[in-house]
Amino acid sequence: MDGSIIGGLAVVFLAAVITNNILLTRFLGMCSFIAISRSMRNAWYMGLAVVFVTVCTALINYAIYFGVLVEGAPLLQTDLTYLTFIIFIATIAAFVQLVEMVIERFSSRLYNALGIYLPLITVNCAILGVNLFMIEPDMDISLIQSTIYALGSGLGFLLAICLMAGLRSKLEAADVPAPLRGLGITMIITGLMAMAFMGFTGMVQQ
Amino acid sequence: MGIKNACSGCGTKEWVQPVKDGIGSENPVLRHALGICSALAVTGFVSTTLVMGASLLFVASMSCLLVSLMRNLIPHQVRLIAQMLIVSTLVIIVHLYLQAYHFEMSRSLGPYVGLIITNCLILGRTEAFAIRNRPLASLLDGFGSALGYAVVLLGIAVIRESLGRGTLLGYPVMPEGYMPVMLLASAPGAFFALGAVAWIVKAISGNAEAAGGCCASSVGSNGQGGV
Numbered sequence: 282m283d284g285s286i287i288g289g290l291a292v293v294f295l296a297a298v299i300t301n302n303i304l305l306t307r308f309l310g311m312c313s314f315i316a317i318s319r320s321m322r323n324a325w326y327m328g329l330a331v332v333f334v335t336v337c338t339a340l341i342n343y344a345i346y347f348g349v350l351v352e353g354a355p356l357l358q359t360d361l362t363y364l365t366f367i368i369f370i371a372t373i374a375a376f377v378q379l380v381e382m383v384i385e386r387f388s389s390r391l392y393n394a395l396g397i398y399l400p401l402i403t404v405n406c407a408i409l410g411v412n413l414f415m416i417e418p419d420m421d422i423s424l425i426q427s428t429i430y431a432l433g434s435g436l437g438f439l440l441a442i443c444l445m446a447g448l449r450s451k452l453e454a455a456d457v458p459a460p461l462r463g464l465g466i467t468m469i470i471t472g473l474m475a476m477a478f479m480g481f482t483g484m485v486q487q
Numbered sequence: 488m489g490i491k492n493a494c495s496g497c498g499t500k501e502w503v504q505p506v507k508d509g510i511g512s513e514n515p516v517l518r519h520a521l522g523i524c525s526a527l528a529v530t531g532f533v534s535t536t537l538v539m540g541a542s543l544l545f546v547a548s549m550s551c552l553l554v555s556l557m558r559n560l561i562p563h564q565v566r567l568i569a570q571m572l573i574v575s576t577l578v579i580i581v582h583l584y585l586q587a588y589h590f591e592m593s594r595s596l597g598p599y600v601g602l603i604i605t606n607c608l609i610l611g612r613t614e615a616f617a618i619r620n621r622p623l624a625s626l627l628d629g630f631g632s633a634l635g636y637a638v639v640l641l642g643i644a645v646i647r648e649s650l651g652r653g654t655l656l657g658y659p660v661m662p663e664g665y666m667p668v669m670l671l672a673s674a675p676g677a678f679f680a681l682g683a684v685a686w687i688v689k690a691i692s693g694n695a696e697a698a699g700g701c702c703a704s705s706v707g708s709n710g711q712g713g714v
């Protein structure tokens with residue numbers, strides 16, 4: 282592997298974590314972001330689960346999409362791309378179920394920590410979002426690049442949800458006007474955070 | 488989230504009530520923080536918001552109807568996967584329709600059409616209501632929630648496009664020499680706009696509730712009250 286390839290991968294990674302943060306610029310995964318970011322511990326576990334599931338499902342779905350669904354794919358010659366959505370969501374749901382069963386079997390401690398978050402992950406739009414952005418025609422990425430992209434996006438989600446959990450624990454002591462509590466103040470803080478992340482724009486040359 | 492009672496008699500009042508609740512007191516976006524992702528992502532332009540709202544109305548009402556029709560056939564353990572398959576089939580229909588007849592729109596919405604599948608509003612309604620209620624009541628419930636979603640989105644989109652770009656549906660609406668607020672058109676602006684709308688609606692509906700109930704039209708006018 283020569284330098285330019287590693288450099289290219291670093292660009293994909295940094296862009297996914299910071300400048301194109303899946304949560305702050307693409308607005309995906311907001312539901313679990315709002316629901317889970319009340320405590321730092323839960324945010325950390327949820328973020329880790331998202332990183333793991335995103336990377337694994339991106340790998341599986343990349344193989345299915347370019348191996349079976351696309352026109353002229355090695356396995357079937359017909360164009361099956363209209364099945365993309367249903368296959369992707371079925372892969373994610375099945376994978377999450379599988380992980381849940383494996384964790385339950387081998388580590389009850391991890392199961393107790395992660396257990397309740399795993400079903401939530403199926404409907405976390407960040408994961409389906411990463412899978413769908415990966416196959417956008419203008420992305421045109423290889424298997425390694427898409428793995429790095431999925432890893433970066435997952436870590437970006439982890440970063441944002443942990444930052445938010447830290448901010449919200451400070452917020453509990455703050456005197457927020459009553460109508461602004463809940464959704465209002467959370468959105469405004471997230472907006473400020475997105476502005477801070479916008480400051481990195483230009484650091485990564487696409 | 489609140490689980491509403493089944494509509495048993497289905498007179499005119501029971502027909503209107505779920506729709507009214509969906510827009511007002513049970514509004515999915517502002518009250519339950521459901522479907523936030525697309526509420527932020529597609530509201531940069533009024534045109535994309537209209538298409539998104541219409542798509543969600545179709546998918547939400549039809550998936551509530553279908554889940555309710557099949558509720559006695561779906562085993563409890565696999566109900567989530569069954570619901571997701573129903574929803575994604577409907578989303579594929581919308582996606583293919585947009586690609587065939589509105590190709591430019593389909594390009595500009597990109598993956599966000601596919602992301603209707605994971606819009607928590609739909610799974611929230613099918614899981615909380617349609618899975619144990621009659622078809623007609625479920626259809627109205629899904630329709631009402633989706634309508635509430637569409638109204639809030641439209642309010643945010645009107646604010647963001649008119650102030651952030653000086654246009655509405657692509658036509659200039661602001662006076663000559665108006666300097667667009669670039670912030671509102673960008674990503675952080677989406678968060679600020681939604682936060683502001685949630686704030687204003689809560690402030691006003693808090694007073695209205697004290698005075699006896701929040702009416703359906705209040706959300707729509709409040710959405711534009713933010714301007």
